Amino acid sequence: MASVGQKLKDARIAKGLTLDDLQQTTKIQKRYLIAIEEGNYDALPGKFYVKAFARQYAETVGLNPNEIIQELDQELGMPASPEEQAETTSRVQKREELTRPQDNSLSAKISKYLPTIIIVVVVVAILGTIYAVAWGNHEKAKNQQIEQTNTKVAVSTDVKKPAKKKKSESSSTSKKEQKIVNIASAGSTFTYNVENAPSQSTIELGASGGSSWDAVYIGGAQSWQGTLQSGATKEIQVPAGTSRVVLSIGNSNASTVKINGHKLNFLAQNSSLTVRKLVLNFTNGSSSTNAETQSQTQTAAQTQGQGQTVNNQNGYQTNQQQRYQQNNGQTNNYQTVTR
Structure with a gap:
């Protein structure tokens, strides 16, 4: 009967993987992989790492990890611990659940999403209630505002009627524009x-x-x-x-x-x-009226003064002419007597 290390090695070669490929995939150092294949388990840090590395090795090359661990326990001469058995059982159950055909019927889908549907319906109902209450308050406030506006319009209409009279009175007594x-x-x-x-x-x-x-x-x-x-x-x-x-x-x-x-x-x-x-x-x-009156008075006074000056000048000239004529007459009479 082939050892565990030999089975793992044969499976690796059958998949066409090298130790370097396996090291890159499993992140297990190459020297530990060689030790598992050669059955040199003492080269590993401890028995826990022997089983962990062997399980990961088996999963990578496509072997049943549970069977490999069981054979490894027999090869090492130590039974599996209760924790390892429980872990092995849980892994088997998970694998069965993954491989179990799923129920894609409508009832299965509804039952799957039923909690989500209930939550959505409740949220929508709450939002609808809030919106209805807010809309009702808005309509109520709008009606009150319309009533208040109508009241103000009626009052302002009554008050504005006598205001027209005041406006007409003020316009009749308005001052002249500057x-x-x-x-x-x-x-x-x-x-x-x-x-x-x-x-x-x-x-x-x-x-x-x-x-x-x-x-x-x-x-x-x-x-x-x-x-x-x-x-x-x-x-x-x-x-x-x-x-x-x-x-x-x-x-x-x-x-x-x-x-x-x-x-x-x-x-x-x-x-x-x-x-x-x-x-x-x-x-x-x-x-302004007084200034115009004063200006007219001053103009009239100036005109009267100018007239008096002209008359005085004319009178002076007439007197001079009369005296000149009298002197000429006396001269002529004196010349006649002398002759």
């Missing part, structure tokens, strides 16, 4: 009339695209002076009753001026100037 008119230009000085201005005005200085250095004079005294960086603004409150404000503007192309929210387009008068002085004359409706 106007800014350039009335004089001399060198770098430009004079503007701010007509229909409120009793207390606001001047806003700003800078855009560069820095602007400005100064404000109210009533002949300096009210503010400083440099505005690009994007910065400065508001100047003009006291009530002020009729004249002077602005000194540096870097005109980067400066802006607003009077009571109305932009002053000072670049329309000689846009090439960098530094300029802006004289603002503030007038409201009544002061």
Whole structure:
């Protein structure tokens, strides 16, 4: 009867495997494989490794590892331990289960996936319940919002009816629109009339695209002076009753001026100037009328004065002519008497 080592060797050769091939597959050192084939079990680290290496060798070359271990036990003269017998039994059962034909019927598949199906159905039911509750709350909130909107619309409609009357009343008493008119230009000085201005005005200085250095004079005294960086603004409150404000503007192309929210387009008068002085004359409706009346009175007075001057000049010339004629008559009479 052939030894275990010889059976393993014959099976290896029958499969066309070399010891190097077997070493690469089983990861068992080549010297241990040679020792098993030659029956030199003392060359291995211990009996446990003898059985483990022999089992792995047998599985690789296609022999029944359980039979090889049994023959190896007989050859070594030692029975298998209970642990080895249990391991051998479990291996046989696993192999039988793997080789046993599987039941591919529909009932077998359903029973296999039944727990998964139950879990999926429960999860779907929970999600459906949550969605139904959320949808119901959404519809309820939507209906409440519509009711509140309808109530607000009804209330606002009732409130807005008398508001039209107030609007018409305010429109009838609306003030005249402010106007800014350039009335004089001399060198770098430009004079503007701010007509229909409120009793207390606001001047806003700003800078855009560069820095602007400005100064404000109210009533002949300096009210503010400083440099505005690009994007910065400065508001100047003009006291009530002020009729004249002077602005000194540096870097005109980067400066802006607003009077009571109305932009002053000072670049329309000689846009090439960098530094300029802006004289603002503030007038409201009544002061404008008074100014016109005073201007007409002054014009009439000037005309009357000019007329009196002309009359005086004409009277003086007439008197001179009369005296000249009288002198000529006396001379002629004296010449006649002498002759």
